[in-house]
Amino acid sequence: MKIRCFYAWRAQKRAYWIQFLIEPCLTLKFHVVNNKQLILTHMRLITKPILLALCLAIAGCATPKKILYFQDIDDVTLEKLTTKYEAVIRKDDELKIIVSGPDKTVVAPYNLMLVDIASEYNLNYEPERLTMSYLVDSDGNIDFPVLGRIHVEGMTRIQLTDYLTREIGKDVKDPIVYVKFKNYKITVLGEVQKPGTYTCNSEKVSVLQALGYAGDLKMTARRNGIILIREVDGMPVHVKMDLRDSKIIDSPYYYLQQNDVLYVPPSSSRVMFSNSVPYLWGAIASSVTALIAVLRYLE
Numbered sequence: 001m002k003i004r005c006f007y008a009w010r011a012q013k014r015a016y017w018i019q020f021l022i023e024p025c026l027t028l029k030f031h032v033v034n035n036k037q038l039i040l041t042h043m044r045l046i047t048k049p050i051l052l053a054l055c056l057a058i059a060g061c062a063t064p065k066k067i068l069y070f071q072d073i074d075d076v077t078l079e080k081l082t083t084k085y086e087a088v089i090r091k092d093d094e095l096k097i098i099v100s101g102p103d104k105t106v107v108a109p110y111n112l113m114l115v116d117i118a119s120e121y122n123l124n125y126e127p128e129r130l131t132m133s134y135l136v137d138s139d140g141n142i143d144f145p146v147l148g149r150i151h152v153e154g155m156t157r158i159q160l161t162d163y164l165t166r167e168i169g170k171d172v173k174d175p176i177v178y179v180k181f182k183n184y185k186i187t188v189l190g191e192v193q194k195p196g197t198y199t200c201n202s203e204k205v206s207v208l209q210a211l212g213y214a215g216d217l218k219m220t221a222r223r224n225g226i227i228l229i230r231e232v233d234g235m236p237v238h239v240k241m242d243l244r245d246s247k248i249i250d251s252p253y254y255y256l257q258q259n260d261v262l263y264v265p266p267s268s269s270r271v272m273f274s275n276s277v278p279y280l281w282g283a284i285a286s287s288v289t290a291l292i293a294v295l296r297y298l299e
Helices: 002-022 048-059 075-079 104-110 157-168 207-213 246-250 268-298
Strands: 028-034 037-043 094-100 141-144 148-151 176-181 185-190 196-199 226-232 235-241 261-264
Touching: 094 104, 094 157, 157 176, 185 207, 207 261
Parallel strands: 185 261
Antiparallel strands: 028 037, 094 176, 141 148, 185 196, 226 235, 226 261
Protein backbone atom coordinates (compact mmCIF):
# COMPACT_ATOMS: atom_id res chain seq x y z
CA MET A 1 0.00 0.00 0.00
CA LYS A 2 2.84 2.37 0.87
CA ILE A 3 4.57 1.63 -2.46
CA ARG A 4 1.35 2.30 -4.37
CA CYS A 5 0.86 5.58 -2.52
CA PHE A 6 4.42 6.56 -3.31
CA TYR A 7 3.93 6.00 -7.06
CA ALA A 8 0.63 7.86 -6.94
CA TRP A 9 2.33 10.76 -5.16
CA ARG A 10 5.12 10.84 -7.78
CA ALA A 11 2.63 10.77 -10.67
CA GLN A 12 0.71 13.59 -9.04
CA LYS A 13 3.93 15.57 -8.71
CA ARG A 14 4.80 15.07 -12.39
CA ALA A 15 1.33 16.21 -13.45
CA TYR A 16 1.73 19.29 -11.29
CA TRP A 17 5.05 20.19 -12.94
CA ILE A 18 3.77 19.61 -16.47
CA GLN A 19 0.78 21.84 -15.82
CA PHE A 20 3.11 24.48 -14.43
CA LEU A 21 5.46 24.41 -17.42
CA ILE A 22 2.77 24.88 -20.06
CA GLU A 23 0.70 27.60 -18.38
CA PRO A 24 2.45 30.96 -18.84
CA CYS A 25 0.70 32.85 -16.07
CA LEU A 26 1.38 30.45 -13.20
CA THR A 27 4.08 30.84 -10.57
CA LEU A 28 6.07 27.76 -9.74
CA LYS A 29 5.44 26.42 -6.27
CA PHE A 30 8.16 23.90 -5.63
CA HIS A 31 7.52 21.69 -2.59
CA VAL A 32 10.32 19.61 -1.13
CA VAL A 33 9.67 17.38 1.85
CA ASN A 34 12.84 16.67 3.79
CA ASN A 35 12.95 15.71 7.48
CA LYS A 36 9.37 16.91 7.97
CA GLN A 37 10.40 20.43 6.91
CA LEU A 38 8.44 22.16 4.11
CA ILE A 39 10.40 24.53 1.89
CA LEU A 40 8.39 26.82 -0.37
CA THR A 41 10.29 28.51 -3.19
CA HIS A 42 8.78 30.83 -5.77
CA MET A 43 10.36 31.20 -9.18
CA ARG A 44 9.23 32.55 -12.50
CA LEU A 45 8.01 30.26 -15.22
CA ILE A 46 11.03 28.78 -16.97
CA THR A 47 9.19 28.40 -20.26
CA LYS A 48 8.63 32.14 -20.58
CA PRO A 49 11.35 32.51 -23.29
CA ILE A 50 9.69 29.74 -25.29
CA LEU A 51 6.36 31.52 -25.03
CA LEU A 52 8.07 34.76 -26.08
CA ALA A 53 9.45 33.03 -29.17
CA LEU A 54 5.97 31.84 -30.10
CA CYS A 55 4.56 35.33 -29.62
CA LEU A 56 7.23 36.86 -31.84
CA ALA A 57 6.67 34.24 -34.51
CA ILE A 58 2.93 34.90 -34.49
CA ALA A 59 3.50 38.66 -34.51
CA GLY A 60 5.82 38.28 -37.46
CA CYS A 61 3.21 36.51 -39.56
CA ALA A 62 2.17 38.65 -42.52
CA THR A 63 -1.48 39.61 -42.79
CA PRO A 64 -3.27 40.30 -46.09
CA LYS A 65 -3.30 43.99 -45.19
CA LYS A 66 0.50 43.95 -45.25
CA ILE A 67 1.16 41.91 -48.39
CA LEU A 68 -1.58 42.77 -50.93
CA TYR A 69 -0.69 45.12 -53.79
CA PHE A 70 -3.01 47.98 -54.84
CA GLN A 71 -5.44 47.60 -51.94
CA ASP A 72 -7.52 50.60 -53.00
CA ILE A 73 -7.77 49.84 -56.71
CA ASP A 74 -11.14 49.54 -58.49
CA ASP A 75 -12.51 49.41 -62.03
CA VAL A 76 -12.69 53.19 -62.25
CA THR A 77 -9.03 53.48 -61.39
CA LEU A 78 -8.14 50.97 -64.09
CA GLU A 79 -9.84 53.12 -66.72
CA LYS A 80 -7.67 56.08 -65.77
CA LEU A 81 -4.35 54.35 -66.40
CA THR A 82 -3.00 56.68 -69.07
CA THR A 83 0.59 57.02 -67.88
CA LYS A 84 2.94 57.20 -70.84
CA TYR A 85 6.67 56.69 -70.65
CA GLU A 86 9.52 56.48 -73.11
CA ALA A 87 13.13 55.96 -72.13
CA VAL A 88 15.40 58.85 -73.02
CA ILE A 89 19.07 58.71 -73.85
CA ARG A 90 21.36 59.79 -71.04
CA LYS A 91 25.05 60.32 -70.48
CA ASP A 92 27.13 57.12 -70.34
CA ASP A 93 24.49 55.17 -72.26
CA GLU A 94 25.63 52.62 -74.83
CA LEU A 95 23.75 52.62 -78.11
CA LYS A 96 23.86 50.07 -80.87
CA ILE A 97 23.08 51.76 -84.18
CA ILE A 98 22.90 49.86 -87.46
CA VAL A 99 22.21 51.50 -90.81
CA SER A 100 20.98 49.30 -93.62
CA GLY A 101 19.58 49.83 -97.10
CA PRO A 102 19.13 48.36 -100.57
CA ASP A 103 22.78 49.01 -101.45
CA LYS A 104 25.21 47.66 -98.87
CA THR A 105 28.18 49.59 -100.18
CA VAL A 106 26.35 52.90 -99.95
CA VAL A 107 25.34 52.49 -96.30
CA ALA A 108 28.67 50.96 -95.21
CA PRO A 109 30.29 54.33 -94.30
CA TYR A 110 27.48 54.98 -91.80
CA ASN A 111 28.29 51.87 -89.77
CA LEU A 112 31.12 51.23 -87.35
CA MET A 113 31.43 47.80 -88.97
CA LEU A 114 29.99 46.40 -92.18
CA VAL A 115 26.49 45.04 -91.79
CA ASP A 116 26.22 41.34 -92.49
CA ILE A 117 24.28 40.60 -95.69
CA ALA A 118 21.86 38.34 -93.83
CA SER A 119 20.91 41.17 -91.50
CA GLU A 120 20.26 43.87 -94.08
CA TYR A 121 16.52 43.37 -94.11
CA ASN A 122 16.09 41.47 -90.85
CA LEU A 123 17.01 44.00 -88.20
CA ASN A 124 16.11 41.62 -85.37
CA TYR A 125 19.09 39.53 -86.37
CA GLU A 126 22.27 40.72 -84.67
CA PRO A 127 25.50 39.03 -85.82
CA GLU A 128 28.01 38.50 -83.04
CA ARG A 129 30.65 40.52 -84.83
CA LEU A 130 28.48 43.64 -84.62
CA THR A 131 29.57 44.32 -81.07
CA MET A 132 30.81 47.90 -81.33
CA SER A 133 28.56 50.56 -79.88
CA TYR A 134 28.33 54.30 -79.41
CA LEU A 135 29.02 55.67 -75.95
CA VAL A 136 27.22 58.87 -75.00
CA ASP A 137 29.90 61.17 -73.58
CA SER A 138 29.70 63.53 -70.61
CA ASP A 139 28.27 66.25 -72.87
CA GLY A 140 25.51 63.98 -74.17
CA ASN A 141 27.06 63.51 -77.63
CA ILE A 142 28.09 60.62 -79.86
CA ASP A 143 30.51 60.66 -82.78
CA PHE A 144 28.66 59.19 -85.73
CA PRO A 145 30.35 58.22 -89.01
CA VAL A 146 29.94 60.77 -91.80
CA LEU A 147 27.48 62.92 -89.81
CA GLY A 148 30.02 63.77 -87.12
CA ARG A 149 29.13 64.75 -83.54
CA ILE A 150 25.44 64.49 -82.66
CA HIS A 151 23.83 65.62 -79.41
CA VAL A 152 21.57 62.74 -78.41
CA GLU A 153 20.98 63.31 -74.71
CA GLY A 154 17.29 63.69 -73.97
CA MET A 155 16.17 62.00 -77.19
CA THR A 156 14.09 58.85 -77.17
CA ARG A 157 15.12 55.89 -79.27
CA ILE A 158 12.40 56.71 -81.80
CA GLN A 159 13.47 60.34 -82.02
CA LEU A 160 17.09 59.41 -82.68
CA THR A 161 15.99 56.85 -85.27
CA ASP A 162 13.90 59.46 -87.08
CA TYR A 163 16.72 62.01 -86.94
CA LEU A 164 19.33 59.63 -88.37
CA THR A 165 16.94 58.38 -91.04
CA ARG A 166 16.26 61.93 -92.13
CA GLU A 167 19.93 62.99 -92.16
CA ILE A 168 21.24 59.85 -93.84
CA GLY A 169 18.34 59.98 -96.30
CA LYS A 170 19.81 63.16 -97.76
CA ASP A 171 22.56 61.03 -99.35
CA VAL A 172 21.19 57.47 -99.23
CA LYS A 173 17.97 56.23 -100.76
CA ASP A 174 15.56 54.52 -98.37
CA PRO A 175 17.92 54.04 -95.41
CA ILE A 176 16.82 51.80 -92.55
CA VAL A 177 18.12 52.79 -89.13
CA TYR A 178 18.05 50.50 -86.12
CA VAL A 179 18.75 51.94 -82.64
CA LYS A 180 18.87 49.94 -79.43
CA PHE A 181 19.99 50.52 -75.85
CA LYS A 182 22.82 48.14 -74.95
CA ASN A 183 23.05 48.96 -71.26
CA TYR A 184 19.39 49.03 -70.23
CA LYS A 185 19.93 47.34 -66.89
CA ILE A 186 18.18 47.52 -63.55
CA THR A 187 19.20 46.19 -60.16
CA VAL A 188 16.83 44.75 -57.55
CA LEU A 189 18.12 44.15 -54.03
CA GLY A 190 16.73 43.25 -50.62
CA GLU A 191 13.74 41.08 -49.73
CA VAL A 192 13.14 39.51 -53.15
CA GLN A 193 13.47 35.91 -54.27
CA LYS A 194 16.31 36.51 -56.76
CA PRO A 195 18.21 39.75 -56.12
CA GLY A 196 20.60 40.86 -58.86
CA THR A 197 21.14 42.99 -61.95
CA TYR A 198 18.92 42.32 -64.96
CA THR A 199 19.34 43.33 -68.60
CA CYS A 200 16.01 44.39 -70.07
CA ASN A 201 14.98 43.80 -73.66
CA SER A 202 12.27 46.42 -73.37
CA GLU A 203 12.74 50.14 -72.84
CA LYS A 204 9.55 50.34 -70.80
CA VAL A 205 10.07 48.43 -67.57
CA SER A 206 7.82 49.16 -64.61
CA VAL A 207 8.52 48.65 -60.94
CA LEU A 208 6.27 45.59 -60.94
CA GLN A 209 8.03 44.09 -63.94
CA ALA A 210 11.39 44.61 -62.27
CA LEU A 211 10.14 42.82 -59.16
CA GLY A 212 8.88 40.07 -61.46
CA TYR A 213 12.39 39.64 -62.88
CA ALA A 214 13.59 39.19 -59.30
CA GLY A 215 10.98 36.52 -58.53
CA ASP A 216 8.58 38.85 -56.65
CA LEU A 217 8.76 40.01 -53.04
CA LYS A 218 9.26 37.71 -50.10
CA MET A 219 6.55 37.51 -47.45
CA THR A 220 8.93 39.35 -45.13
CA ALA A 221 9.27 42.35 -47.48
CA ARG A 222 8.07 45.80 -46.50
CA ARG A 223 5.67 46.71 -49.30
CA ASN A 224 5.12 50.29 -48.24
CA GLY A 225 8.79 51.26 -48.10
CA ILE A 226 10.39 50.22 -51.40
CA ILE A 227 13.23 52.58 -52.28
CA LEU A 228 14.13 53.63 -55.82
CA ILE A 229 17.66 54.95 -56.29
CA ARG A 230 18.17 56.93 -59.49
CA GLU A 231 20.98 59.14 -60.71
CA VAL A 232 19.83 62.60 -61.77
CA ASP A 233 22.40 65.11 -63.03
CA GLY A 234 25.18 63.05 -61.49
CA MET A 235 23.56 62.93 -58.04
CA PRO A 236 21.69 59.96 -56.51
CA VAL A 237 18.00 60.56 -55.80
CA HIS A 238 16.02 58.38 -53.39
CA VAL A 239 12.28 57.85 -53.81
CA LYS A 240 10.12 55.79 -51.46
CA MET A 241 7.15 53.91 -52.94
CA ASP A 242 4.14 52.10 -51.51
CA LEU A 243 2.99 49.11 -53.55
CA ARG A 244 -0.23 48.93 -51.55
CA ASP A 245 -1.38 52.23 -53.06
CA SER A 246 -2.73 52.07 -56.62
CA LYS A 247 -1.64 55.68 -57.21
CA ILE A 248 1.88 54.40 -57.75
CA ILE A 249 0.83 53.58 -61.33
CA ASP A 250 0.48 57.30 -62.02
CA SER A 251 3.82 58.12 -60.42
CA PRO A 252 6.62 59.48 -62.66
CA TYR A 253 8.83 56.85 -61.04
CA TYR A 254 6.61 53.88 -61.88
CA TYR A 255 8.62 53.19 -65.03
CA LEU A 256 12.31 52.64 -64.47
CA GLN A 257 15.25 54.18 -66.27
CA GLN A 258 18.61 52.74 -67.19
CA ASN A 259 20.72 51.69 -64.19
CA ASP A 260 17.95 52.29 -61.65
CA VAL A 261 18.25 50.40 -58.37
CA LEU A 262 15.28 49.07 -56.38
CA TYR A 263 15.84 48.19 -52.74
CA VAL A 264 13.19 46.25 -50.82
CA PRO A 265 13.67 46.56 -47.03
CA PRO A 266 12.53 43.88 -44.58
CA SER A 267 9.41 44.36 -42.51
CA SER A 268 9.77 45.61 -38.94
CA SER A 269 8.55 42.29 -37.51
CA ARG A 270 11.25 40.45 -39.47
CA VAL A 271 13.94 42.77 -38.07
CA MET A 272 12.63 42.39 -34.51
CA PHE A 273 12.47 38.62 -34.76
CA SER A 274 15.96 38.37 -36.31
CA ASN A 275 17.46 40.50 -33.55
CA SER A 276 15.77 38.36 -30.89
CA VAL A 277 16.88 34.99 -32.26
CA PRO A 278 20.29 34.79 -30.47
CA TYR A 279 18.68 35.65 -27.12
CA LEU A 280 15.78 33.29 -27.68
CA TRP A 281 17.98 30.32 -28.51
CA GLY A 282 20.02 30.88 -25.36
CA ALA A 283 16.90 31.29 -23.25
CA ILE A 284 15.29 28.18 -24.72
CA ALA A 285 18.44 26.15 -24.07
CA SER A 286 18.47 27.34 -20.45
CA SER A 287 14.80 26.44 -20.07
CA VAL A 288 15.34 22.93 -21.43
CA THR A 289 18.29 22.41 -19.08
CA ALA A 290 16.20 23.52 -16.11
CA LEU A 291 13.34 21.26 -17.19
CA ILE A 292 15.63 18.23 -17.37
CA ALA A 293 17.00 19.01 -13.92
CA VAL A 294 13.50 19.22 -12.45
CA LEU A 295 12.37 15.94 -14.05
CA ARG A 296 15.48 14.17 -12.75
CA TYR A 297 14.76 15.44 -9.28
CA LEU A 298 11.25 14.02 -9.42
CA GLU A 299 12.51 10.54 -10.30
